[in-house]
Amino acid sequence: MRNMENVKGIAARAAMWSARHRTLAILGWIAFVVGVTILSGQIGTRDAVDSDYGHGDSGRADHIVQQAGFPVQPAGEMVIVQNRAAKSQGLSDRATAIADLTKQLKSTPNVVDVQPAIESPDKRSSLVTFGVAGDPDTAKDRVGPALDTVARVQAAHGDLYIAEGGDASGDKLIGDDLDKGLNRLGMLSIPVTLGILLVAFGAVVSALLPVALAITAVVGSIGLLAAASRLAPADETTMHVMLLVGLAVGVDYCLFYIKRERDERRAGADAHRALVVAAQTSGRSIWVSGLTVIVAMAGMFLTFDTTFVSFAVGTILVVATTVLGSLTVLPAMLSALGNKVDAIKIPGLYRRRGDGRLLNGFLKLVLAKPLISALLAVGALAAIASPVLDLRTKGQGIEDLSPNAPIVQAYKTVDEAFPSKTSPAEVVVQASSVKGGQFDQQLAGFKKAVAGSGGKLTGPVEVRINPAGTVAVVSVGLVGDDALDKLREDVVPATFGHIGGATALVTGEQAGNADFNARLDASLPWVFGFVLGLAFLLLLVSFRSVVVAFTGVVLNLFSVGAAYGMLVWVFQYGHFEKQLQFQASSGLTNWMPLFLFIILFGLSMDYHVFVLSRIREGYDRGLPTRQAVREGIGRTAGVITSAAVVMVAVFALFATLPLASTKQLGVGLAAAVLLDATIIRAVLLPAVMALLGEANWYLPRWLNWLPQVAHEPAPLPPAGGPARDERELAPVA
Structure with a gap:
């Protein structure tokens, strides 16, 4: 060498x-x-535990509970027995089914603490709760016998709706379906990638x-x-x-x-x-x-x-x-x-493949009419991105699973009949003593406030106290979007907030989601500013052009905006529900917009840097900007097409996973990469650079101190031997 x-x-x-x-x-x-x-x-690998998560009041409350020394609670399960006929019918049948269910559950392996049934306000539903013995983190591995028991009781009482939901059964559903999906993804992603590359090479x-x-x-x-x-x-x-x-x-x-x-x-x-x-x-x-x-x-x-x-x-x-x-x-x-x-x-x-006559012909048309091409591309991207104006977010929940799953249907039914049982709010009260005295007095006031909340808060109110008597967890149901605010801002300060020296914080699923959203909202400006600012600086140093750096950032934002619009159109508006097996909801998963922005911005830069480097290389050789654009994009089209096809195929596989969040991730990434490799790189980028001409390479004099970067390799001495015949060499993409 x-x-x-x-x-x-x-x-x-x-x-x-x-x-x-x-x-x-x-x-x-x-x-x-x-x-x-x-x-x-x-x-x-040190895995994150529950105490590592959480933000705001809910995070502080969870930490207090973890440190309070509460006995480990078995994973809770619920069985709803519901008469779906008129209110006056089926009461005796329901009582018979509940007796049968209770008897069989008590003799079922791994089932503990079977509670007497409670009745819903409309008298049409009853709920039986129990626990799954052992470590709650692994209860999904032991809930199978209970699910079998409930299925037998349902078969014996076909005129009633009898179904089970809970921590263990939910984890089992999510875990089993997700494991199957991830195994399928792992088995398919590599063969799919290899197949595409075999065609390309x-x-x-x-x-x-x-x-x-x-x-x-x-x-x-x-x-x-x-x-x-x-x-x-x-x-x-x-x-x-x-x-x-x-x-x-x-x-x-x-x-x-x-x-x-x-x-x-x-x-x-x-x-x-x-x-x-x-x-x-x-x-x-x-x-x-x-x-x-x-x-x-x-x-x-x-x-x-x-x-x-x-x-x-x-x-x-x-x-x-x-x-x-x-x-x-x-x-x-x-x-x-x-x-x-x-x-x-x-x-x-x-x-042997040529340089792509079809694409070169298309590029010739784009460069001949750059203004019209740019307007059409921006119009198409704006139309795709327009639903982003309606973008909303929500926390993850059981509804993010397939709506056809029996456990999902059971959860929804329980939530309608017993809203305090599915995802209750928990008021964590820490004081020198939560036994008797002031605590009991304020607990009574709390129950009275729940009863007078106009249905926003619902009982039964349940209380757990740690062995030291210093921390109490008070559970209450939430009904409606503003119930959490009422609990945090009105009810808790007016009751437990009056206990001298006490800390009273609200946690639970809704509170955790609200605090998580608040944390994301606070961090968004910093994240966006950091990513956009440093990306701009990297492009500026690499290509010594303010215009190239600015257009690079803007073009990547176009692909992100289009991906957001596509996600809203599919997952909020409900298109392709049957094909993707999901149910439209009120918003995207709360962490999705930020995560997609970061991933897409990073991956889009792969293409952008590669294409711009080839364009700048031609320009440094003395080609006019328009010719450098045509040559750079034309020569990189094949590899970008192959890379984009690989990405779209692998990302699309994520849309087959059972969770709505993974479907959103797959659809968002696949759509963005597809649009980025087609409309943006093949139309908008060459059109904008053609319109700007020599202005693409503008660098203010006060930035001349930036390092000179050669995009064209320096000439090397001859190898000393004849060049190889081109026919011996393989085509790529």
């Missing part, structure tokens, strides 16, 4: 070192992945390289997550997000690199020259893109939320690991394989 005196930049120097020491680079990568995997198995070995890099990068980063979890505990869904992001960026980066190396060899460069050019161009794009994605993901730290912080750590690790592999082991593999990278050609797919 020749010396590296003409090779400039981190990416190129890393590639040349790896190519020169390819055995060491390949074995080092394997040792790194195996080593961190073994290490993670030894030290384990037309050769097995070159198609396997991106998949191998992505998988090993994900495995290695998951190993690193175990160590990082000592500083920031890992949310249980973080690994799935890492797989999603790792596959996306891993395949992208490999495609960029291999595509450029193949292009150079088709143009007559020898193996060394082709690798140097790929390293100094696509390798540099990978470096800049990776930094931009990492910056975007780091924005999640500003939420100060355990889940988002875990996502930030996981995605930063997987992107950084993928960049490391792309700049080291990938060029080493390309150097080692040589022409064998195109081994095992697929008949009919492995053929």
